[in-house]
Amino acid sequence: MSDDNKDDTGAAGSEEPRRGARGGDGRREEAPRERVIRTPSPARDKELLAEGDISAPAGAGEQLDEASAKRAERVVATFFLLAFAGSVGFIAYYIGWSGRDGGMHGVDRARESNFWLGGMMALSFLALAIGVTIWVRRLMTSKPIIQERHLPAADEETRAGFNEDFMEGAVDSGITKRPLLRRTLLLASAPLGLAPLVLLRDLGPLPEKKLRSTFWAKAVEEAHKQGKKGVRLVVDGTNRPLRVSDFSSPGSMITVLPEGIEEHVPEEQVLTETAKAVTILINVPADEFKPAKGRENWHVNGIVAYSKICTHVGCPAALYEQTTHHILCPCHQSTFDATNAAKVVFGPAARPLPQLPLSVEDGYIVATSDYHEPIGPSFWERG
Known part of the structure; x- marks a missing residue:
């Protein structure tokens, strides 16, 4: 064997560990590269939401796609109306149908009453929660908020700044710009506020004079x-x-x-x-x-x-x-x-x-x- 062949073989052998070994199919397998300390993580280049996805809140100064926002607004309003229907149904069933034939205090109808009352109240809260979640995800802008901490006492400048931030937050939330959402949210919340008053009936009827004799x-x-x-x-x-x-x-x-x-x-x-x-x-x-x-x-x-x-x-x-x-x-x-x-x-x-x-x-x-x-x-x- 000539010296030239030996040199070529030796050179090839010396380069093989750096390039990696060949696999069973003949292709060369690349050795895994190690991350160098203090370099940016590759995970930062990956996003959970696509750049044009309306479900991703817009950043500071960005404008929402009004057509998509209008569709989301109608979806949120639908859920708020569904929550309103569920809470009104709860009150109507409690006052009306559950009062017949012994009402909720009858043993035979306890399961039916629990099913309908619990189901309608769960529907109301669930629809309200879904509506608010979609509102936040699709209709509110997202911007970093930095809060400085000072002494508890606030001066006029701080109070004025708070009022300005509050009004700015109201504008960002869309509650002032989108009256349909504001009205349906209030409509959905009103019966839920009345529900505890209706439940006072569950304390039971006053015995009046029924217990004065046996x-x-x-x-x-x-x-x-x-x-x-x-x-x-x-x-x-x-x-x-x-x-x-x-x-x-x-x-x-x-x-x-x-x-x-x-x-x-x-x-x-x-x-x-x-x-x-x-x-x-x-x-x-x-x-x-x-x-x-x-x-x-x-x-x-x-x-x-x-x-x-x-x-x-x-x-x-x-x-x-x-x-x-x-x-x-x-x-x-x-x-x-x-x-x-x-x-x-x-x-x-x-x-x-x-x-x-x-x-x-x-x-x-x-x-x-x-x-x-x-x-x-x-x-x-x-x-």
Whole structure:
């Protein structure tokens, strides 16, 4: 082999590492170039939005394409009108259709009401949000804002500058230039401001005088017409009349109702009347019982009856501590003393549990009258 060939081969071999190796298909693979420190990043040359895309906000001093802006304005106005329709539909359904056949407080229609009310409110907020987003993306110019921070007190020059910047921002937003957007935005927002006022209805109707008497009054009246002393107490769930001998163990508690409530009340009102008349019967030891003045004859050998509806917010006061003879409401821990006319000893309740007058007839425990004060939370009394 000649020296010339050796030199050529050596030269080729020396250049091969700089150019890179050949691939399997015979083409030369370029070695990756490393970025030199302190050089601009190549990512700066890439843009997420095309230069002529109207969705990219115009920079400072640039003018929007008025034809595209008009189309965007109509789209935004359409969404604002859709938001207005959704909120008006919410109010109309809440006041109108949801009030029929028991309304939102009816168990059978709760799912339907939640679906339509939630759907229309979601539509209103979603359409409003989409409209505002398109407005910002397509109709507002984009310019850098530099805010200098000084002492909190502002002089006249600063206030004048703020007013100038505010008016300039209003012009840039297009709210002064585009009355269609301004009017439809106000139209869409107005019903949303009224919606919370409409929802005050969900606090429930005022009870008026409906809670000033319960089925105990009607049942006692019917018993008196039949020459009886009062209406018998029946065990809730079994409707079995309760004898004094059946409830002779001190420290026990049971839930009772007036006899005949299911037979003498229309079917659609049974649950309501039962909830109002539900009563707890407690056997307090005779040596610890302290009847209130004027109520010395309202018990039967220490057996007393109180309304089960807590006087705080109406939860069932269904817990009883045998050692302390305290009645407890599990919702907010209101505590009542069963030995002393169910007076409040702890918690947010404002007044004692109403007491039901009791007596005995033919060995059965009977109620001789209705509660002498309204049952339920104290604020219901104002109805």
